[in-house]
Amino acid sequence: MAIELTDELIELERAAWAEQQEGRLTVATAARVQAAITAYAEATGQGRYDVERELKRIVRHPEPGTD
Numbered sequence: 001m002a003i004e005l006t007d008e009l010i011e012l013e014r015a016a017w018a019e020q021q022e023g024r025l026t027v028a029t030a031a032r033v034q035a036a037i038t039a040y041a042e043a044t045g046q047g048r049y050d051v052e053r054e055l056k057r058i059v060r061h062p063e064p065g066t067d
Contacts, residue, residue: 003046003054012036013059 016033019025037055041048 003051005051005055005058006040009036009040009055010058013055017059
């Protein structure tokens with residue numbers, strides 16, 4: 001089953017990934033992303049780890065022409 005993610009969730013992860021790459025990821029940013037992942041997983045009946053894995057794949061390893 002494909003996991004459809006919201007633009008809001010993707011943007012949160014993009015911001016966190018940018019902070020992490022710059023060496024300035026804060027606990028608040030990381031917690032905000034984790035809370036959003038958990039809420040989305042619960043709302044859609046999907047596993048939190050599955051949602052997080054797909055989110056990171058989309059943000060960190062986008063397919064060519066999708067960014």
